[in-house]
Amino acid sequence: MKLFTWIMFCICRFIFGRVQRLWWRITGTAKTLRQIKDGQLYEKSAHVRHIIWKCKWDELSPTDPSKFITTHSHFDHPRCILGDDVNLTFIDENEAYFAQMPLSVNILSSDLSPFLFAAIFNHVYRVIVMPISSFHRIADEIGDPKTKVLLLSNTGRCGSTAVTQVLESVPRVVTMSEPDSFTNIIMLREKLSNEDLERFIQSMIRITCKPLKSNPQLICIKTKSMDFNHADIDARLFPDMKHLFLYRNGKETIQSFYHAFGFLPRVKLFHGMQTTRLAHRLLPNLAKFLWSMLMVPNLPWLQDPELMIKTSMVGMMAGHWSVLCHNYIRFKEAGMDIKAFKYEDLLENPQHVCERLLEYCGLPLECTEELCNALKHDSQRGMLRSRKGMKEKDNKYLIKWNNPDVLAEVNFFCDQVGITRIGKPTLLPDTISSLS
Numbered sequence: 001m002k003l004f005t006w007i008m009f010c011i012c013r014f015i016f017g018r019v020q021r022l023w024w025r026i027t028g029t030a031k032t033l034r035q036i037k038d039g040q041l042y043e044k045s046a047h048v049r050h051i052i053w054k055c056k057w058d059e060l061s062p063t064d065p066s067k068f069i070t071t072h073s074h075f076d077h078p079r080c081i082l083g084d085d086v087n088l089t090f091i092d093e094n095e096a097y098f099a100q101m102p103l104s105v106n107i108l109s110s111d112l113s114p115f116l117f118a119a120i121f122n123h124v125y126r127v128i129v130m131p132i133s134s135f136h137r138i139a140d141e142i143g144d145p146k147t148k149v150l151l152l153s154n155t156g157r158c159g160s161t162a163v164t165q166v167l168e169s170v171p172r173v174v175t176m177s178e179p180d181s182f183t184n185i186i187m188l189r190e191k192l193s194n195e196d197l198e199r200f201i202q203s204m205i206r207i208t209c210k211p212l213k214s215n216p217q218l219i220c221i222k223t224k225s226m227d228f229n230h231a232d233i234d235a236r237l238f239p240d241m242k243h244l245f246l247y248r249n250g251k252e253t254i255q256s257f258y259h260a261f262g263f264l265p266r267v268k269l270f271h272g273m274q275t276t277r278l279a280h281r282l283l284p285n286l287a288k289f290l291w292s293m294l295m296v297p298n299l300p301w302l303q304d305p306e307l308m309i310k311t312s313m314v315g316m317m318a319g320h321w322s323v324l325c326h327n328y329i330r331f332k333e334a335g336m337d338i339k340a341f342k343y344e345d346l347l348e349n350p351q352h353v354c355e356r357l358l359e360y361c362g363l364p365l366e367c368t369e370e371l372c373n374a375l376k377h378d379s380q381r382g383m384l385r386s387r388k389g390m391k392e393k394d395n396k397y398l399i400k401w402n403n404p405d406v407l408a409e410v411n412f413f414c415d416q417v418g419i420t421r422i423g424k425p426t427l428l429p430d431t432i433s434s435l436s
Contacts, residue, residue, distance in 0.1 A: 003057065003265070005055060009069075020071070029072050036130075042133075045133075045134040046075065046076040048075070048076050048127075049073055050073050054067055060118075076128070078137070078138040082210060084212055085102070086098050086101075087101070087179070088181045089120055089179075090180055091204060094132060095135075097127055109168075110175070114161050114177055115161075115178045116178055140203075145205070149205075149209055149241045150361055152220055152223065153225075153228040153243065153246070155247045156225030156320070157253050158247050159248065160246045161222065163341070164177050164220060164222040166354070167363075167371075168220075168374075169374040170218075172214070173216060173217065173363070175220045175222065176219070179208060179223075183223075183293075185201055186229060186230070198237060201234060225320065226320075228245070232336050244339055244341050245338055245341065245428070246341045246342075247340060250322065250421075250426055251422050254318050258399055262397045263396075267313070271313050273287045274309070275309050280308075301416065314409070315413065318410035318413050318422065322417050329428065332429060338430075339431075340428040341432060342431050342434065345433035345435070353433045357371070401422075401423070407422065
């Protein structure tokens with residue numbers, strides 16, 4: 001039923017878009033948009049649009065422009081995005097999209113959703129679009145963050161969402177879990193020069209960390225796992241930003257990935273294209289899409305088409321985990337100021353780990369008890385794959401670790417980047433959660 005609704009939505013969006021463009025030419029809206037695109041009319045370059053229909057194929061897909069059918073409302077000054085009710089939701093090389101929510105909704109609260117992109121989709125009622133020139137200009141007006149910022153990078157499936165919600169329990173700490181804009185940067189890296197890419201990252205972080213009425217003492221941004229691939233650039237542009245890398249032993253991480261994402265139609269579709277030679281010939285960009293999002297571009301052996309075609313879904317998840325751990329070590333060796341934080345330590349010694357977390361963030365140790373209590377909540381509440389939902393699919397998505405072919409495939413990726421083999425405990429350098 002969801003797929004049918006999505007197909008109908010796409011058809012309606014296509015037809016509506018053609019009619020709308022004609023109507024905008026008649027009303028003069030198209031002329032104003034052309035002037036804005038040419039760098040004129042900065043003071044009214046924010047195009048405010050009402051949403052009349054929004055639709056997603058699956059709940060974990062990004063909240064991007066393709067999910068909305070909108071109508072013209074009015075043109076406004078780019079400063080209209082400075083309110084607490086507006087959040088950056090999507091950027092490409094041409095435009096930036098912002099979502100506006102009702103003032104009564106605290107979009108950053110994990111009670112709405114564990115993930116910001118999902119909360120935004122559920123509550124957005126208007127979209128604000130501006131050209132990249134205006135995006136950079138308003139970012140320059142905002143300037144660098146005025147408060148402390150913690151970038152919580154991670155391998156995925158390692159308790160990072162729980163840690164984010166734990167920090168949320170501390171007074172005057174604002175958390176943002178998986179904003180889509182950080183992931184948009186991954187998709188831009190092949191389209192932009194290094195200089196332009198840094199400019200985009202700088203503007204994106206400035207706008208994400210804009211001043212808030214609540215005047216927080218810390219803004220914690222938990223990114224998606226693949227977003228760690230540009231964390232070294234983030235650190236270079238914002239040297240005062242603190243960085244933590246959350247990880248978990250490989251076997252448990254990969255199994256959890258398979259539980260959480262192995263059933264998703266979107267993942268199955270892109271992996272199916274990735275492993276089909278015909279798709280690589282006819283639709284090479286789509287065939288490589290999932291691989292290019294999960295793997296880093298600066299390791300030549302990962303760009304081998306034969307490797308993409310032969311790698312199973314479990315192998316791809318193992319490659320993602322091992323490459324991220326490798327990147328952490330690589331970033332540290334290059335001089336990046338970053339610490340690691342291990343999920344297993346949090347389970348074994350929650351009080352000690354919460355104290356170390358507060359200490360690293362510069363937060364009062366008196367909040368330790370609150371943090372420990374916050375760990376008891378289901379961090380995935382509000383999503384289809386909560387702890388309760390996970391149990392229903394456990395048997396179907398159990399990895400056969402006793403199969404030598406499975407072990408050989410996952411360990412291939414570990415060996416390639418020099419990371420501990422699957423099944424053995426992993427300890428990354430400078431793991432601050434460790435008792436030792």
